[in-house]
Amino acid sequence: MSKAVTIGNKKATVAPFSSWMVVFVLVPMALVVYYAFTSSEGGFTLDNLKWIYTYRSTMFLSLRLAFTATAICLLLAYPIAYSMSRASEKIQRNATLIIMLPMWMNFLVRTYSWMTILENNGLINSALRSVFSLFGGEFDGFQLINNRGAIVLGMVYNFLPYMILPIYTSLTKIDNSLLEAARDLGSDGFNVFRRVILPLSVPGIISGITMVFIPSISTFIISRILGGGKDFLIGDLIEDYFLGNSGVVNYNIGAALSMVLMVLILVATFFMNHFDKDAKTSGGGRI
Amino acid sequence: MENNVIIDLKNISVAFDGEQILKSINLYIRDGEFITFLGPSGCGKTTTLRIVAGFLEPDDGDVIFDGKKINGVPPHKRKVNTIFQRYALFPHLNVAENIAFGLKLKKMPKDKIDKKVEEMLALVNLKGFGNRNINSLSGGQQQRVAIARALAVDPKVLLLDEPLGALDLKLRKDMQVELKKIQQSLGITFIYVTHDQEEALSMSDTIVVMDSGKIQQIGTPTDIYNEPKNAFVADFIGESNIVDGIMKEDRVVEFSGHVFDCLDTGFGKNEAVDVVVRPEDVDVVPVSQGMLTGTVTSVTFKGVHYEIIVDIGGFLWMIQSTDIQYEGSEIGLLIEPDAIHIMKKSEYSGTFGDFSSYSDEFDELSDVNAGLDTEDSDDE
Amino acid sequence: MKKFLKVYNALILAFLYLPILVVIIFSFNSGSSRAKFEGFSLQWYIELFQDELILQSLYYSIIIAVLSALIATVIGTLAAVGINSMRGWKKSALLSVNNIPVVNPEIVTAISMMILFVFVLSHFNNMEMGFGTLLISHITFNIPYVVLSVLPKLKGMDQNIYYAALDLGCPPVKSFIKVVIPQILPGIISGLIMAFTLSLDDFVISYFNSGATFQTLPVTIYSMTKKPYSLKLNALSTLLFAVILVLMLISNIKKPVNKKAKK
Numbered sequence: 001m002s003k004a005v006t007i008g009n010k011k012a013t014v015a016p017f018s019s020w021m022v023v024f025v026l027v028p029m030a031l032v033v034y035y036a037f038t039s040s041e042g043g044f045t046l047d048n049l050k051w052i053y054t055y056r057s058t059m060f061l062s063l064r065l066a067f068t069a070t071a072i073c074l075l076l077a078y079p080i081a082y083s084m085s086r087a088s089e090k091i092q093r094n095a096t097l098i099i100m101l102p103m104w105m106n107f108l109v110r111t112y113s114w115m116t117i118l119e120n121n122g123l124i125n126s127a128l129r130s131v132f133s134l135f136g137g138e139f140d141g142f143q144l145i146n147n148r149g150a151i152v153l154g155m156v157y158n159f160l161p162y163m164i165l166p167i168y169t170s171l172t173k174i175d176n177s178l179l180e181a182a183r184d185l186g187s188d189g190f191n192v193f194r195r196v197i198l199p200l201s202v203p204g205i206i207s208g209i210t211m212v213f214i215p216s217i218s219t220f221i222i223s224r225i226l227g228g229g230k231d232f233l234i235g236d237l238i239e240d241y242f243l244g245n246s247g248v249v250n251y252n253i254g255a256a257l258s259m260v261l262m263v264l265i266l267v268a269t270f271f272m273n274h275f276d277k278d279a280k281t282s283g284g285g286r287i
Numbered sequence: 288m289e290n291n292v293i294i295d296l297k298n299i300s301v302a303f304d305g306e307q308i309l310k311s312i313n314l315y316i317r318d319g320e321f322i323t324f325l326g327p328s329g330c331g332k333t334t335t336l337r338i339v340a341g342f343l344e345p346d347d348g349d350v351i352f353d354g355k356k357i358n359g360v361p362p363h364k365r366k367v368n369t370i371f372q373r374y375a376l377f378p379h380l381n382v383a384e385n386i387a388f389g390l391k392l393k394k395m396p397k398d399k400i401d402k403k404v405e406e407m408l409a410l411v412n413l414k415g416f417g418n419r420n421i422n423s424l425s426g427g428q429q430q431r432v433a434i435a436r437a438l439a440v441d442p443k444v445l446l447l448d449e450p451l452g453a454l455d456l457k458l459r460k461d462m463q464v465e466l467k468k469i470q471q472s473l474g475i476t477f478i479y480v481t482h483d484q485e486e487a488l489s490m491s492d493t494i495v496v497m498d499s500g501k502i503q504q505i506g507t508p509t510d511i512y513n514e515p516k517n518a519f520v521a522d523f524i525g526e527s528n529i530v531d532g533i534m535k536e537d538r539v540v541e542f543s544g545h546v547f548d549c550l551d552t553g554f555g556k557n558e559a560v561d562v563v564v565r566p567e568d569v570d571v572v573p574v575s576q577g578m579l580t581g582t583v584t585s586v587t588f589k590g591v592h593y594e595i596i597v598d599i600g601g602f603l604w605m606i607q608s609t610d611i612q613y614e615g616s617e618i619g620l621l622i623e624p625d626a627i628h629i630m631k632k633s634e635y636s637g638t639f640g641d642f643s644s645y646s647d648e649f650d651e652l653s654d655v656n657a658g659l660d661t662e663d664s665d666d667e
Numbered sequence: 668m669k670k671f672l673k674v675y676n677a678l679i680l681a682f683l684y685l686p687i688l689v690v691i692i693f694s695f696n697s698g699s700s701r702a703k704f705e706g707f708s709l710q711w712y713i714e715l716f717q718d719e720l721i722l723q724s725l726y727y728s729i730i731i732a733v734l735s736a737l738i739a740t741v742i743g744t745l746a747a748v749g750i751n752s753m754r755g756w757k758k759s760a761l762l763s764v765n766n767i768p769v770v771n772p773e774i775v776t777a778i779s780m781m782i783l784f785v786f787v788l789s790h791f792n793n794m795e796m797g798f799g800t801l802l803i804s805h806i807t808f809n810i811p812y813v814v815l816s817v818l819p820k821l822k823g824m825d826q827n828i829y830y831a832a833l834d835l836g837c838p839p840v841k842s843f844i845k846v847v848i849p850q851i852l853p854g855i856i857s858g859l860i861m862a863f864t865l866s867l868d869d870f871v872i873s874y875f876n877s878g879a880t881f882q883t884l885p886v887t888i889y890s891m892t893k894k895p896y897s898l899k900l901n902a903l904s905t906l907l908f909a910v911i912l913v914l915m916l917i918s919n920i921k922k923p924v925n926k927k928a929k930k
Contacts, residue, residue: 006752017746028779218772375827389835
């Protein structure tokens, strides 16, 4: 085949990258799979996969909390992303910064801050207490922390910007004339939203969902800080088996659980992309 | 003949992803000549240009420059320079810096560079534009900067890849004249690539008509127009009526049910041929005097002439006439011997039904596909 | 509807900023409680600057972030150049590999590298996780972001300007430096900045790959939160937040000025 001159020699420019990625990404991934199917003595075994069954309730809980957090993020993010996309250019730029800024504070410290706000003698309960005492009443305080709700809150809080920004980006890409055309063709405000804006923002929604769902389902800190350590999630299990915080180190079980996590996410993203394609084609047809 | 040849392409073949882009191209280019590669998108004209520039190494064949084989010589060591499709000016440099780019690499002293830049700016009518930002220039001005930048390094050969494609019609015409002027005053070889036949006809000394990776015809503009070698060339250059014919004997041809005198010789007795008649070469006469007769199916006013479509035995002819005709009327047609061009049958025979005129729109449509299929062949 | 959106947006912003505000306020607490504000003082800031462990891990964090960002930028930029001129399955294979660390959950990336490091290091005596493993792991998760931020710039660039430079007699490497780099510089810089901040901010990957002796700031913060929580962390976070805020304001003010200068 003819040789065309390209910018840089293809092989030479890619060589450092490909060798690095093979050694530090592909080989480690292969090791995870290898460990998942071997016993601690090194022989092939399917025993590690039994632990998946043992921990099925943890898996389901992780899935459930991650789904809930992702759904809440989506509902909370869409309106603000929408109003950002319709604002003036100057406001848009500042708004993006304002949304991103909280992520710049260490996430552990931020999550701890929620303890201050939520705990029994935290800010919310103290405030309520002082209101009650004004009327001479007694108030025990709400149980706002160390439960699953608090874990979901922590996820929503930490990952909400990852939902807002992609949706916002996809909304800014919608040409204004498209909306005008839709109106011109007789759609009312709601219909313009349902038939034009929503379908066209699906790519943003999809990437938002993935960007929230993946860290939510694999987190191991939020559950510990805000869940009071009562509820274990997959991430907590993996951490335990690798670092031995509960006294047992077992890379094989840890690797098997990690593999499950990867498979779950792979399946989820596959369905997402599928949905994305469907929405794109039918969305285009409907306009 | 060989003594003033500057570029000689011998048996050049190129394939990309199993697709043959050039099929054994043979071509020599004389020093100081304005030569144009003309053809539809995907014909291989830009690929040929890139081989001369050195951006692409052919699978097969030799590229000879000034008597020396230059296969494998990298582009930065070749004495040819290119004007690119969208000018490819360096956006981070101003006009003068763009023009000086090649000169600085030659380690020319600064005062000489400045002088040369001024000279080049004057040549392309951009005096005083030296400090301007590239993005602040119009398309036509950017075009001029690109020309100045390439000419500043004194190339022996200038390669121009559809340089006027992005300009509007008026500017295009002006630039055609200007480019021709520059070429004549500097006396350097221009290799020009275009899919616009008018551009090719008006500027070139020699035209190379290409299609599907092969050279279809090489000749002067008048040769190409008057004596197209096959149906493709006849169709691509100008407007034409291409019909099947039988060569009865030398200077006698039969088509559309009538026997005509013509000027062509050298065909076999009763050889099947393609016959080309240009629309402006047909005279409209009363039915009784016509060699052929037909019904007018449509008439369009084109300014200088009327374009008349005539149905002759089910085949639509296009005729250009300054006299108006009316739809539905019967007319006679008179075709002089010198208006008839006989061509050998080729792979293109029969592909152009009715009258044909090559449309830019088709070209653009096929462009879309070309862009998708063979990104690298880059023949837009 | 518009009024509703305004109120709504304000509520969302309050939600995002409330914890930050709490962190900042409590960093000035004269007491040591994370829950009860007793009065204003700067004692936690003073203690912060006396805490060698924090200062050292901050220093380590910066070193790792700078080095990993620079190395990842070189490798990633070159890779983007190569990938950009490729086609077909090779290109998509490289892009897929590039996406693995982006799409994979951080914890999986972290433990996969940890397995590799433990596996390799177990074959050597006297070697354990530390600076080297940390740097490698950070470079690994930084590279994809550099590739992803440089690649669109290369795609958007008119490839012919590189050919034009060659054509005018400029050798390939020099052409790349003089003509291509200036065009893709914004992508390279944003990749560099992204890599730097990701590295600085990373907890999960550092947590699994740092070992006991060489810890970055987020890991140190985590180990400190396990002990009785110290408001030093609030002071530290407030300071870092302020630094970033100032940097962002500066870069934000600079932008429009640049645009005007160009015109």
